[in-house]
Amino acid sequence: MINMETLYQIGYGLFVVSTRDGKKDNGCIVNAFQQVALTPPWLCLSISKLDYTCELIQKTGEFCASILTESTPFDIFRRFGFQSGRTLNKFANFPDKKRAENGLLYLTKDCNGYICGKVREERDCGSHIVFLCDTTEAQTLSSEPSLTYAYYFKHTKPAPPKTKTKGYRCKICGFVYEGEPLPDDYICPICKHPASDFEKIE
Numbered sequence: 001m002i003n004m005e006t007l008y009q010i011g012y013g014l015f016v017v018s019t020r021d022g023k024k025d026n027g028c029i030v031n032a033f034q035q036v037a038l039t040p041p042w043l044c045l046s047i048s049k050l051d052y053t054c055e056l057i058q059k060t061g062e063f064c065a066s067i068l069t070e071s072t073p074f075d076i077f078r079r080f081g082f083q084s085g086r087t088l089n090k091f092a093n094f095p096d097k098k099r100a101e102n103g104l105l106y107l108t109k110d111c112n113g114y115i116c117g118k119v120r121e122e123r124d125c126g127s128h129i130v131f132l133c134d135t136t137e138a139q140t141l142s143s144e145p146s147l148t149y150a151y152y153f154k155h156t157k158p159a160p161p162k163t164k165t166k167g168y169r170c171k172i173c174g175f176v177y178e179g180e181p182l183p184d185d186y187i188c189p190i191c192k193h194p195a196s197d198f199e200k201i202e
């Protein structure tokens with residue numbers, strides 16, 4: 001038996017993964033990013049096929065992950081996690097950024113370090129593409145504690161507003177699906193998380 005709730009007990013960090021399409025920089029909030037080998041220090045990054053970031057990494061083979069800190073305001077999630085770079089420039093008017101050696105942007109605020117990767121292999125895993133990558137650069141910026149997914153839920157994400165609406169709320173971003181029942185294959189239009197990440201509004 002698979003209790004999907006048990007998978008929530010896995011701990012994650014949170015990152016802004018930046019990419020570039022030649023002219024325009026893009027950034028996307030990601031939790032599914034990890035170092036998975038020591039020698040060499042290989043990285044694993046899992047990106048939803050619906051994200052523009054997925055297309056850009058497949059095209060360029062490169063990314064830069066900014067490690068977010070507990071100081072990160074919810075606005076960073078709104079900017080990089082709840083809208084797509086397909087239709088707008090998420091780094092426009094964003095002051096706290098610099099370029100890494102591979103030319104991609106990293107955050108200079110609310111970020112304690114950044115790690116750049118180059119794709120070695122990619123694997124189609126259904127909803128996501130999993131990229132196995134070499135580390136090409138890694139720099140520490142501060143000793144502020146890294147933001148965890150658990151901390152984000154407890155302290156960063158605002159409490160959902162009280163509503164009389166009947167339906168289901170996305171636990172990741174707060175989007176409300178009005179209706180009954182929630183289709184099993186439903187995907188949040190805002191943060192692209194699946195039906196299993198929705199809770200019934202009581």
Ligand SMILES: Cc1cc2nc3c(=O)[nH]c(=O)nc-3n(C[C@H](O)[C@H](O)[C@H](O)COP(=O)(O)O)c2cc1C
Nearest residue numbers: 028029030031032047048051052053081083084085
């Ligand atoms: C807390 C949080 C965690 C997320 N984790 C991931 C992730 O691990 N992988 C992923 O592909 N998308 C993840 N997302 C969703 C993307 O950040 C979101 O779909 C983003 O708008 C995609 O932007 P893009 O189309 O410009 O790439 C997450 C969103 C949030 C708010």
